Amino acid sequence: MKIKSLLTFILTINFYILYSQVFDYSQAHYKVKWKQITTDQFRLIFPSEFSPSAPKLANNISQYIQNTSSDLERKSRFINIIVQQNHIQQNGFVQLAPRKSEIYSTPSAIADNQEWLPNLALHESRHIAQFDNLTGKIRAPFGEQLALALFGLNLPGWYFEGDAVLQETLFSKGGRGRLTSWQMPIRTDILTGRTYDFNKYVHGSFKDIVPSFYTIGYFMNSELYQKDSLIHGKILAEMNGKLLRPFNFQRSLKKNYGLKSNAIFKLTMANLAKTWTPDSVLFDTDIPEKTDRYPTNYLLPQTNEQATFALQEGPQRTARIVQTDQKAPHNSTPVLTLGLQLMPYFHLRDQLITWDEYRKDARFEKQTYNVVMVYDMASKKKKTLSKNSRYYTPIIAPNQKEIICIEVDLANRTSLVWLDIASSKKIDSLILPVGLHLQQPQFNTNGTHLIAIAVSEEGTNLMQIDLQTKSLTPLLDWSNAQIERPIFDQDAIIFKANYGNKDDLFRWKKGEITKLTDSRFGAFNPSLHADTLWYNDYTPKGYQIRSIALSQLKEQSIKPHMIEALYSNQSLNRAHNTPIDTSIRTEYTIKDYKAFKNSFNFHSLTLSGNDFESFDNLKPGIFWISNDLLNTTDLRVGYEYDNDIQKSIYSASLSYQKYFPKITLSYTDKGQIGSAQTNNSTSIPFDWRERTTALDISLPFSKYRGNTIYSYGFNFGTSYLKRYNISLSNLTNFNDAIAFPLNYQVYFNRNSRRATMDITPRWGQNISFTFRHLPFEDQLTGRAWSLRSNFYFPGLALNHSLQIRYSMQSTTGRYIYTRDIPPIEGFSYIPYETVKNTLLFDYRFPISYPDLSIGQIAYIKRIRARLSANYQNIHRASFVPKSSSAGIDIDFNLFKYNFPLFTASVKGTYINDSKATKKAFPTFGLSYTY
Numbered sequence: 001m002k003i004k005s006l007l008t009f010i011l012t013i014n015f016y017i018l019y020s021q022v023f024d025y026s027q028a029h030y031k032v033k034w035k036q037i038t039t040d041q042f043r044l045i046f047p048s049e050f051s052p053s054a055p056k057l058a059n060n061i062s063q064y065i066q067n068t069s070s071d072l073e074r075k076s077r078f079i080n081i082i083v084q085q086n087h088i089q090q091n092g093f094v095q096l097a098p099r100k101s102e103i104y105s106t107p108s109a110i111a112d113n114q115e116w117l118p119n120l121a122l123h124e125s126r127h128i129a130q131f132d133n134l135t136g137k138i139r140a141p142f143g144e145q146l147a148l149a150l151f152g153l154n155l156p157g158w159y160f161e162g163d164a165v166l167q168e169t170l171f172s173k174g175g176r177g178r179l180t181s182w183q184m185p186i187r188t189d190i191l192t193g194r195t196y197d198f199n200k201y202v203h204g205s206f207k208d209i210v211p212s213f214y215t216i217g218y219f220m221n222s223e224l225y226q227k228d229s230l231i232h233g234k235i236l237a238e239m240n241g242k243l244l245r246p247f248n249f250q251r252s253l254k255k256n257y258g259l260k261s262n263a264i265f266k267l268t269m270a271n272l273a274k275t276w277t278p279d280s281v282l283f284d285t286d287i288p289e290k291t292d293r294y295p296t297n298y299l300l301p302q303t304n305e306q307a308t309f310a311l312q313e314g315p316q317r318t319a320r321i322v323q324t325d326q327k328a329p330h331n332s333t334p335v336l337t338l339g340l341q342l343m344p345y346f347h348l349r350d351q352l353i354t355w356d357e358y359r360k361d362a363r364f365e366k367q368t369y370n371v372v373m374v375y376d377m378a379s380k381k382k383k384t385l386s387k388n389s390r391y392y393t394p395i396i397a398p399n400q401k402e403i404i405c406i407e408v409d410l411a412n413r414t415s416l417v418w419l420d421i422a423s424s425k426k427i428d429s430l431i432l433p434v435g436l437h438l439q440q441p442q443f444n445t446n447g448t449h450l451i452a453i454a455v456s457e458e459g460t461n462l463m464q465i466d467l468q469t470k471s472l473t474p475l476l477d478w479s480n481a482q483i484e485r486p487i488f489d490q491d492a493i494i495f496k497a498n499y500g501n502k503d504d505l506f507r508w509k510k511g512e513i514t515k516l517t518d519s520r521f522g523a524f525n526p527s528l529h530a531d532t533l534w535y536n537d538y539t540p541k542g543y544q545i546r547s548i549a550l551s552q553l554k555e556q557s558i559k560p561h562m563i564e565a566l567y568s569n570q571s572l573n574r575a576h577n578t579p580i581d582t583s584i585r586t587e588y589t590i591k592d593y594k595a596f597k598n599s600f601n602f603h604s605l606t607l608s609g610n611d612f613e614s615f616d617n618l619k620p621g622i623f624w625i626s627n628d629l630l631n632t633t634d635l636r637v638g639y640e641y642d643n644d645i646q647k648s649i650y651s652a653s654l655s656y657q658k659y660f661p662k663i664t665l666s667y668t669d670k671g672q673i674g675s676a677q678t679n680n681s682t683s684i685p686f687d688w689r690e691r692t693t694a695l696d697i698s699l700p701f702s703k704y705r706g707n708t709i710y711s712y713g714f715n716f717g718t719s720y721l722k723r724y725n726i727s728l729s730n731l732t733n734f735n736d737a738i739a740f741p742l743n744y745q746v747y748f749n750r751n752s753r754r755a756t757m758d759i760t761p762r763w764g765q766n767i768s769f770t771f772r773h774l775p776f777e778d779q780l781t782g783r784a785w786s787l788r789s790n791f792y793f794p795g796l797a798l799n800h801s802l803q804i805r806y807s808m809q810s811t812t813g814r815y816i817y818t819r820d821i822p823p824i825e826g827f828s829y830i831p832y833e834t835v836k837n838t839l840l841f842d843y844r845f846p847i848s849y850p851d852l853s854i855g856q857i858a859y860i861k862r863i864r865a866r867l868s869a870n871y872q873n874i875h876r877a878s879f880v881p882k883s884s885s886a887g888i889d890i891d892f893n894l895f896k897y898n899f900p901l902f903t904a905s906v907k908g909t910y911i912n913d914s915k916a917t918k919k920a921f922p923t924f925g926l927s928y929t930y
Helices: 054-068 116-135 144-154 157-170 180-191 198-203 213-227 231-239 248-257 261-282
Strands: 002-006 010-018 034-038 042-047 079-083 092-095 100-103 297-303 308-313 320-325 328-337 347-349 352-360 368-376 381-384 391-396 402-408 414-420 426-431 437-443 449-456 459-466 471-474 484-489 492-497 504-509 512-515 523-529 532-539 542-549 556-558 602-606 621-627 633-642 647-656 662-677 683-705 708-724 737-752 764-773 783-794 801-811 837-848 852-854 858-872 883-894 901-911 920-929
Touching: 034 054, 042 054, 054 079, 054 116, 092 116, 100 116, 116 144, 116 157, 116 231, 144 602, 157 198, 157 213, 180 213, 180 261, 180 532, 198 213, 198 261, 198 858, 198 883, 213 231, 213 261, 231 248, 248 261, 297 320, 297 347, 297 523, 297 532, 308 328, 308 542, 347 391, 352 391, 352 683, 368 391, 368 402, 391 414, 391 437, 402 437, 414 437, 437 484, 449 484, 459 492, 484 523, 492 523, 504 523, 523 542
Parallel strands: 010 920, 042 079, 079 100, 297 542
Antiparallel strands: 002 010, 034 042, 092 100, 297 308, 308 320, 320 328, 347 352, 352 368, 368 381, 391 402, 402 414, 414 426, 437 449, 449 459, 459 471, 484 492, 492 504, 504 512, 512 556, 523 532, 532 542, 602 621, 621 633, 633 647, 647 662, 662 683, 683 708, 708 737, 737 764, 764 783, 783 801, 801 837, 837 858, 852 858, 858 883, 883 901, 901 920
């Protein structure tokens, strides 16, 4: 849209808005055979391999749904819950449009204080209740997208996620409310006097360690619950029916608690300070820290005869293993850049390093894997030991010939697996008892035993495994402690646990437990070399490396105990907080789930045919949308009105993407206008309607390999256009039909993963080729091809980047005015010429990370700059760019909404052409991403 504004001179302002995708459209593999259990409360849909575990999960969910809605006005209504067992990420969500929940059910190596899947199901059950109590009256088949929008506008993320974490703690013996490591960043802020405001805790920071809004949300919800255990139901009941009322949540909060959110935040922090501050004088704070510009973690310190190694994790770089000189701990030398991991991890033995990496199927994003990698520092060779596996936390045997790791199969059954390093073959395995999951194993000195974390329905424990007899021995009483990184110390075990009000290192020996460290904030990740204990000490600057001789340890005998939350109303002993009885069993019938039979599921009316992905040329209209539960079928039918030409548009589209190709069939019937020139050069306006039937087929692929992301694929499209109701007869050179033009595109992209502070990839190569022609037309001719390339290079400093785009095209006949390559900036203001190629340079760099609150309206996270130089038809261009620009981008959040992240842009462009209609002009933009 162009707006003319008269100041002291005329400016042309281009204003654009970009919208990011907010709905999940990814699929599981087409080979998955789906089953179902149906109850009065829900339908559980799961892969057939998960059938042995499904009845237990269904039984748990039935109780969770009842408990997590017990304090709310409305009971949760029927919902579909999909178990994505082939997806190994630990996550889950509840959504509307369509209404469903998805849970990623595979437990990983991430230590917790209870089983993963029940805790996840408990958390998501609360979200189901929240939706039903706030927007539950707005339903399918017409209202779910509206209900989702109103839910997001009315409830801030800190509230609904913090409330769900509260429910984890109330209705289980575990929950994040009893994890001191999860609370640790806020505790550290308080003890060190870091007084961040509410906005920073909600929206986060690029430059500082700030806990997620889940954490501060839990503490604030706990303050509410401590005063009134029924307050959450009262808040939602007051808001329901007033969803269009301004500041609906704040008004309800004020009415039912007496304070608004910002005041509750201050009260929460003040009360936490009373809880934690008195202990601050007891602890040693003399920790040698790295001199990084921003907080950086040096995780899992491990030592061989030459040096100490750690996994470096910070906002400026992607994760890598570094070598630290023991005599100069402030110096680090990069050893190896790691790929994407579910959790930071590596294991060192002499010159060998092993770790695991997260991978995905090239086509199906919910078919994911964890593979084992090994690197030989002597030969500088890296090797992948497994493919399409579900292996976790590999460890190298003392003989350096084998690796043992944890495997979780599709029924959530855990095994120990032996891999031969030389051949990469699986040489042995030990299947563990049903319901027992092991994490983070470690060898003893001679390789005859393992020690690992054990997790079951009883809680957590230390488990010793005799590799000769393959027998398992629990060393502790089962509890709700978070145990991490156990290692052997001769006949003793050193491990991290949260006995007390923080995390420290402990030693188990012959049934007795002693405390080894007294860290101010938290001690983690122990390892032994010779007679020295290496570990991580948490600080405001991240996890730092610390070491101490075993002879200098001051041990203190302790008695293990159940872990309690900070708040008395969340005590394990309170009757209304009693954890769910998992011994109750109900018989369920498992049946086939017919995906094709359930392909059509109309859920929403919307005003946009593309889910508001773009506001370009947005026309008033209405669409009816259907999506199946497995994201394989999308159907939408609709009507729009084009105000510019005063014509109606009718459309329908059907997409099917269960298999490798994504196929879209669409139909459009729309009005058009034009003008015809007579023999005496006068113009006569006329109109017509045209029906277009189009077919688009795409084969998109993407995969991760180390620190690099690859995407590649092929797109094909064709259509048939028929014009009718032409108001002017006897037209010449006007075709009433265009039959099957063919369009092809092939592309290949290779980009490095971005660090938190990276604006673009540090390295990237992206190439796309497009070809169009009319092989079935007698009256029309023409063809077009284009080649587009996009390269990324590191800039002059960290997180700076240089982008170079070179594109070229050739067009003839009907395609003479087709432009498939990116134009230079200011293209519309220079005299027309046939564009053969463009060369575009962009240099981007961050200016500052202000973390600045503008009242309660906005929170500015980053300010960055952009410099551009653009060339057109370089075969006859001068050294001076055809156009150049400089701009500022401001990344910010609005109000207390965690998402999206908005970017406000202002850019000034200069055109180096004496015939340009505008030589200089500004451009303003607003975009946002999730």
